[in-house]
Amino acid sequence: DSRTITIETSVPFTAHQCDAPSRSVDTNPKELLTFFRDMATMRRMEIAADSLYKAKLIRGFCHLYDGQEAVAVGMEAAITKKDSIITAYRDHCTFLGRGGTLLEIFSELMGRQGGCSKGKGGSMHFYKKESGFYGGHGIVGAQVPLGCGLAFGQKYSKDGTVSFALYGDGAANQGQLFEALNISALWDLPVILVCENNHYGMGTAEWRAAKSPAYYKRGDYVPGLKVDGMDVLAVKQACKFAKEHALKNGPIILEMDTYRYHGHSMSDPGSTYRTRDEISGVRQERDPVERVRKLVLSHDLATEKELKDQEKEIRKQVDEAIAQAKESPMPEPSELFSNVYAKGLGVEAFGPDRKEVRAVLP
Amino acid sequence: DSRTITIETSVPFTAHQCDAPSRSVDTNPKELLTFFRDMATMRRMEIAADSLYKAKLIRGFCHLYDGQEAVAVGMEAAITKKDSIITAYRDHCTFLGRGGTLLEIFSELMGRQGGCSKGKGGSMHFYKKESGFYGGHGIVGAQVPLGCGLAFGQKYSKDGTVSFALYGDGAANQGQLFEALNISALWDLPVILVCENNHYGMGTAEWRAAKSPAYYKRGDYVPGLKVDGMDVLAVKQACKFAKEHALKNGPIILEMDTYRYHGHSMSDPGSTYRTRDEISGVRQERDPVERVRKLVLSHDLATEKELKDQEKEIRKQVDEAIAQAKESPMPEPSELFSNVYAKGLGVEAFGPDRKEVRAVLP
Amino acid sequence: MTVRDALNSALDEEMSADPKVFLMGEEVGEYQGAYKISKGLLEKYGPERVLDTPITEAGFTGIGVGAAYYGLRPIVEFMTFNFSMQAIDHIINSAAKSNYMSAGQISVPIVFRGPNGAAAGVGAQHSQCYAAWYATCPGLKVLCPYSSEDARGLLKAAIRDPDPVVFLENELLYGESFPVSAESLDSSFCLPIGKAKIEREGKDVTITAFSKMVGYALKAAEILAKEGISAEVINLRSIRPLDRSTINASVRKTNRLITVEEGFPQHGVGAEICTSVIEESFGYLDAPVERIAGADVPMPYAANLERMAVPQVEDIVRAAKRACYRSVPLAAAA
Amino acid sequence: MTVRDALNSALDEEMSADPKVFLMGEEVGEYQGAYKISKGLLEKYGPERVLDTPITEAGFTGIGVGAAYYGLRPIVEFMTFNFSMQAIDHIINSAAKSNYMSAGQISVPIVFRGPNGAAAGVGAQHSQCYAAWYATCPGLKVLCPYSSEDARGLLKAAIRDPDPVVFLENELLYGESFPVSAESLDSSFCLPIGKAKIEREGKDVTITAFSKMVGYALKAAEILAKEGISAEVINLRSIRPLDRSTINASVRKTNRLITVEEGFPQHGVGAEICTSVIEESFGYLDAPVERIAGADVPMPYAANLERMAVPQVEDIVRAAKRACYRSVPLAAAA
């Protein structure tokens, strides 16, 4: 069902150094239903990851994306897999949006062979190069120059595609972002800097970390747009606009006003630096999944029951993926020494006791 | 002779996020004559350094300041030695302005004991802590956070003083500058960022390195002022204004429109990336020393002959300082191992052949 | 006392003793520290002395170093030392070299501290050990505490020291408890910088280690004792200055050396210790030095691979046995 | 052929052979390179492939690495490697570790190059050698050319290699001329990464060196020859992978080892080489390994101090003599 439905975004876009796109977004029943399914899958997946972490099946850091799903999903709706995406450590849903599978995700989270990085990367280091996903980066801010570099590659290769570099409000103060933005502007790189402003960098509220938390304006001489990042249609509209802009004029910043429901990572209860009221207020009034549910219902595209059934189906898929992932074996010991280099030159590498463990690098 | 003379700056100030100070600058005969003497001394000193370099008495890098003298001199006229200054490698004249001597300068340039860093620092690493000069820093841009740190110290200690951090147009794109500026703005640090825009970073014209070469605006949410850096009175006025601003409101940027006559350093003839006409045009129309000479003459504060005599006297002083500096011995070999630490803990340190040369650190 | 409490109390005491001491870093204030090392300090000393920074390591480290130039005594916390790479130019060029370049005018009394090296399951970008890198650089002092007493005594010494100190903690040790002497609880307690500690005396083989690996070395020594091998365990405490004389004296006694570290092997701490012993005590060695170190690969995430990538007690035991049993045949071959 | 021309021709040939190769850095284009290594390339390949960058190492290095993720083959020039510290996180965390973290999905074919180590009279902040630091890190390859043939063959190999390569040049060698073989002038010429070169064969003592120090080692070998000592000089060429087998084979023949480098000694290249020989050839050593390195101080400016701070030919000669004459008494003492 692909008849056009036009929907107004929740709030107007706020523009800096450019004209804002229209608030009226074209969509269709199929797209809306897909939005619902994709976001509900992400939601369920992250909640399952939370449980797996608590069951000690996931180790180390684990940064959940629930609350922010509209950004990943809306962005994908505006672009193709030939466009590139790079993000930080909060990367599970971005990977899913790029076409990754639940099985690859849960396997990676549990450090299994079936993981998208064969269990070697972990939660923060998901990649899917063949559909333009370049990670999954653990160093705050570093993915922004890298994303500009992807755009450099696209322009150099005359591919006619663009790159999206996602970063948080905390990362928005990083100097390398300003350096990369200046270069991107000088070289007209087709890059979109997407600031996912979830209003906290770990326990630090945006205004405590930034003298000017108007992130869409922080590019100064670079255009920017403030977007309701809880509204998947606004995100789609903004990304479409930004892609066109970037191909023609070079870099642009999108500030997505969004929210993370979970704490920063699993060690953070997420409740010491913000009130429970604040969280539940966002859940009640701005939740991206509920917003689409309402749209689906109000346009009579599905019944409440059908959506509930779909959610049950998703839950089943997630549980099945987890069960399968648990069956995936740990990596072979030999994997310790693979992929250190693309070309290992036949050199010997060593384990902790080099007289006991050594390997010739492939 | 300290009667007030009021002089209009060459051009109006251009302000960003603040009200510009008045173009009318109060001065007096004594000050103007001092300006002339100080700037003429700097000019002569740098030209002498050029010759010493060509005579191979100065080694390595050597960055000359001729053309930019009004910045160092005008800034000093607005502040006290309790205020702090930090700059980059082009530091000879800043050091002189802080009360350093010609002898210390030439000795350091030639790597002698009598140098301000006992010959151990070299051209780029002059310091005079007791009058608030913190170097002389070789890494482009790094002195800006350091200068903000000095301001942090002043505020923390409730000293009521400010810090000036000087950097070039090339350095103005460095990310750490934006990081430090954000923190300084959040913490209201009394720091003045002085961009000495001499329009080239080595061989790169400002617009090739910066998408927005309006450096006084690059602080975005931080106020800025564009100043004719060839007009010592404008510099003085701006620095006075900035100091007051910084004590009350935190950071501010001053962009000094200035020019370096020499190449970037001694290996750069300085003529491949700019025209000879451009250089001679600036010399003829905007030279900071000539500007003051004209003011002195038009206000009948001295005769042409008196100024010429003074220049001769300066030349003599410079030559004498050089002669004396040449007499200054090379550092004692034991200096190799001194000052590695403030507290060496009696530990052994090694020369290239540790079985031949080792020393207990003081 | 846990290492966490030891560090916290050291910070507290030194801040209380010297108003020039202040703490800055990400989440050190309101959040009480990402690993709660600075718990309670904001409340006690206020926001002028406990400063939450944005996530901009180059900027705030430069500001810290500048404040030290000015005469304050900053303590800069890195959430982990992996992020110190963003600020490494300020540690090396701005902090370590200034006293020398200025012929003693600009001393830099600053402490850079935070967790270093491998934690558990945090992958390749969050697991690097920086001990050898920083200890390469003259002008810096580099400390690696193991126990609570180390943590207290060395951190207090670092804060009082007039030079830049890189203070490498270990996340996995924060929650570990160690018995502490009454003396070490005194607010005047300091450990000397540049001195190693013999944690366990022995006569057959010397094992050097630092940070978490000291515990492993001690466990290995226990196992070895049961097999009749008496291992001397040296807790290095300071990587720069390196206590060459304690190490060499021990090796001259035991004639055998095992070095243990979690970091990458090449140009590591073990390499320096081995070389120092070759330089100063060559004739005393009865067996090749055995080097135990992190595997020469980026840190993998999967639990089984990760375990293979960091030294285990059994690696140390095996190497020690090799060193002890092998000496005779090797001597014969030489 | 000068080293400068060797590097320039290597860049030129590889750019001409592979359209994915491009060069970026400060002053590499219109200015023709701060040290003129890229002379003529802008004119020949245009501003799409020879890119002048602002003085923002973190930013442009990150962009270079991102372009390599995408499949291009960037060559990033650092005006000197001292400034690479501003970008070191991208070299280590973004470039070196990505292939591993992604299980081989994201290879990073990039070259980081520029002058490294001491020049003349440039002081403490502009004189550091980064060979050991970078060679610590698995995922990187680290090359240090000495001669023009090295420069050509290694740079061409580096550009063709699918992994991130840190390519450490030496400013003082740029203008030096070396004879070159006809073969090495061929555009297909490449040297193998990870292989050392025996520059001079000998039987009494092995001297390892890299970059400028190879020349010093060769001079020392000449002097030693006159005194009846036959020194084997190994030009390491590659610090990572380190050619352990060539080094050990040589030491097994000569039974004596001198390591030479200009960088700081602690955790340096010499320390690794010494340790490797202890690990693999302990029984063959007739004398303690002698380590010659930069003095353990920041680089001073004054000419006399600077000379004392870097190895001189006489240091190598002295150490070699010590190694040769000392073997008998030491063996007796053991």
Ligand SMILES: Cc1ncc(C[n+]2csc(CCOP(=O)(O)OP(=O)(O)O)c2C)c(N)n1
């Ligand atoms: C350079 C660096 N410094 C510190 C950290 C530790 N750290 C990881 S995430 C994070 C907060 C980032 O917040 P933000 O950019 O807002 O992203 P969000 O987590 O909200 O998605 C911090 C401080 C890091 N990974 N890298």
Ligand SMILES: Cc1ncc(C[n+]2csc(CCOP(=O)(O)OP(=O)(O)O)c2C)c(N)n1
């Ligand atoms: C981080 C860093 N990168 C590169 C250099 C090499 N370098 C020294 S000065 C300079 C140009 C700086 O230009 P600008 O900031 O305009 O200052 P100016 O020399 O004009 O006073 C460069 C590229 C350096 N010293 N530090």
Ligand SMILES: [Mg+2]
């Ligand atoms: Mg955030």
Ligand SMILES: [Mg+2]
């Ligand atoms: Mg300039």
